[in-house]
Amino acid sequence: MCGIIARVGDGDALAELMTGLRNLEYRGYDSAGVAVRCEDGIDVCKREGETDVLDAALVERHLPGSVGIGHTRWSTHGPPSDANAHPHTDDDGRVAVVHNGIIRNYESLRRELREDGHRFTSETDTEVVPHLVARELDAGADAETAFRAATDRLEGSYALAMVVADEDAVYATRHGSPLVLGLGDDANYLASDVPAFLEFTDRVVYLEDDDVVVLDDAGYRITTTAGDPVDREAETVDWAAGDAQKGVYSHFMRKEIDEQPTSLRQTIEGRTDSTGTVLDAFPPGSLASIENVVFVACGTSYHAAMYGSTLLRRRGVPATAMRANEFAHDPMPMSDRTLVIAVTQSGETADTLASLRVANESPASTLAVTNVVGSTAAREADDAMFIRAGPEVGVAATKTFSSQVAALALLADRFEEDGAGIEFGREPRSKQATARASTTDGGVDAGTIRSLPDDVETVVNDGRAARLAKQYADADSYFFIGRGVGYPVALEGALKFKEITYEHAEGFAAGELKHGPLALVTPSTVIVAVFTGQDDDRTLHNVREAQSRGAPIIGVGPESATEIRDAVDEYLPIPDTDPELAGMLANVHLQLLAYHAAEIRDRAIDKPRNLAKSVTVE
Known part of the structure; x- marks a missing residue:
């Protein structure tokens, strides 16, 4: 939900901000806007509608400057409109902020700020943030201190990026919403997702909750909310810029349907051999103690989880799929022989992360099945299995569903090889396996799984x-x-x-x-x-x-x-x-x-x- 882009570096910021917004539009397209630090302060342009509407508005306006932030919105508080579009500013336009997430205590903060004389022009929860920062600046705080003080007042989930007049810097933080740092040769970037800046760099730093980031001419600094330095490892993503472009296709969805043979080959590659299933996270025998499996997921990922739970049950492993938005508030009993599998394409789905955190507080083990290395789910689960589908831009998931199911089929085979699960009644597991084989022509062998990409290509054509x-x-x-x-x-x-x-x-x-x-x-x-x-x-x-x-x-x-x-x-x-x-x-x-x-x-x-x-x- 919502896409954030920020940029600090050499040259003009606006063109790269707009590229980032176009690449992030799958995260929301109700409105879009940019704020650039110019010679005389901050210049903001924002419009209801898709990024093309913002592009048209910018034809007659030039926003010069090398530092800026941008946003494409999926509406939560207030309908799509120019006024509700991000970035939001304080009364004097000294502070501009973009936000992804929900600030749950915004109403009480808004009342407090109004009593102090602050004026609001939108219906959004985000607008309280620049006013909180402005109040701290008025009290004599520097920009970074003011930003920390403002975010300390917030309750809910957020990724925030801010620019301030007279400072060539971007201040940012995350708490429950994704934010990733991109490291380029001539500029550094912040975004909600890697495809935003993939045309400019493939070196990334995945930020964690409550990291505070400052981008300026000297580079970047990451600290905790208390100001202590944090060292986050930079990684190189294996996605090419063209992977997130339509190319000759009219729609990303059709491109991604056609990419399924390739994405499946990537999912399966190196995970089967003559001895069986090869999964780095689960060496042979490591699943033998698991007695039951609970999948948590939402939307398309939930359907993949249902598919996976069916495969496991057929192998004698009690398994069920639950909608993450229900499990988080009404979890089923879990023991130290339970494995909770969170299936999430992005690794950032809020309901699924909430379920994962509930499971992490129980005796159960946890596994994230996700597409994004460095995502919150991958970091917070005990283990992670990556589906390797590559970037998916179309809102309607296609290739990621196929890769999720293929990954879960491989995992199901590893469960069977390890002899996991429990006996049903008095029937030995060997008889269960025989019964399953009699209805499925001997089960899924490695060769059949490896033929999946070619079979899918036949259907695609x-x-x-x-x-x-x-x-x-x-x-x-x-x-x-x-x-x-x-x-x-x-x-x-x-x-x-x-x-x-x-x-x-x-x-x-x-x-x-x-x-x-x-x-x-x-x-x-x-x-x-x-x-x-x-x-x-x-x-x-x-x-x-x-x-x-x-x-x-x-x-x-x-x-x-x-x-x-x-x-x-x-x-x-x-x-x-x-x-x-x-x-x-x-x-x-x-x-x-x-x-x-x-x-x-x-x-x-x-x-x-x-x-x-x-x-x-x-």
Whole structure:
């Protein structure tokens, strides 16, 4: 939520600030603004709307200066407007601040400041910060001391960056919201995410909560809130600047759908060999003592977690997936034989971090499955497993879902190899394994997992989803159904569809259709059914229940499933593979179906209304 960019260095700041804002627009696009330290103070320009609107306003204005901050907003307090756009300033325009997060005690601070004579021009929580700083400056404090004093009054989550008139410096801190430092040859940067400055440098320092950073002509200093120096290691990210650009594509989402074979190869590379699964964080035998697993996640990551929990249960490991926004406030019992797995693309999702912290206070072990090295989740969990999907800019997650599921499939195999879990009743684990093998053709072997990228590429190159999106464009509703690993894929397919088309779409467990949702089925309700090669006869029975009510059926399933192909109205085939991996292939068809349906409707595919990429507020 919201994107921050700051820059201190040689030359003009404005062009690089605008590049950073455009690269961060996936984090919010309700409004955008910049503040540059000029010769006569601070010059601010901000506008409601996307960065293109701000760009147009800046054509007639030049903001000279080498020090500045910028912001692209996802609204929390106050609707999108010029007044509510960041940066916010004090009464005299001496202080300008940008903010990501929520200041929970802003109302009491606002009342206090108003009583002191301060005037407010916005509805935002952020505006209290420059006024707090200005009050400290009026009392004789220097800028850094004033900034520390102001942030000490704040309650909630925040990443803040500030410029002050007459000082060529940026002051910044984070508490519960992400902030990363970029180290360039001629300039240094601060941003909410690495892609903001990836065109200028690939050397980064991941800041931790309550770090205070000062960027100036001398470089940068990191201290604690008490002022003690902090040494944070600089790292080189392995993302190229082009990874975060659209290139020849019209939309990031389509680019990222097409990148899935590559991202999957990166996820799998070096993690399988002739002896089994190779995971650096979990050497052989290290998972043997785990008796149960709890996944915590939100949104698309929650669907990946559901998929992973299904794979683990099939291997005899009791596993459940919980929405992080519920687990954080109502956690399930945990012991020292519990592993809590936080699945989060960014590693900064507020609800997931809250759940991770609850788990860290229990006897349980914790693992972060994330895309971002140096993220808060990766640092705070006991161990981290990186999905290696590369930058994802489209708000609707695509390649990261595939890589999350692939990573969890590898982890599930390591659990099985280590003999983790508990016996069910009196049945020995060996019989459980035999039963599973009989229903999944012997389980997922390393060769099948390694074939995933090529199988996904086959689906990516299949153009039938575009025709079906057009054929059923006039439907009233779209229901997605599946069972087993097909159930979380159905939920994910419905989520993608509603996110970017704004049409009514819902996902259901196939067997639940007759327990209520069937009442909503009409000839104008498209049913998209996911078949995986396991229990397909039962799913087909549920399909026929809807079909008898006149609903058109789109089946997605194995190439060789001729009975299913003959029973449905339209069929999107996937390469024959292990049923446990079939859901991943089916999901790519659903991504393409949603993409083309949104394209037909001329939706803002990369920037769906009311949504943002990284949800850093609870």
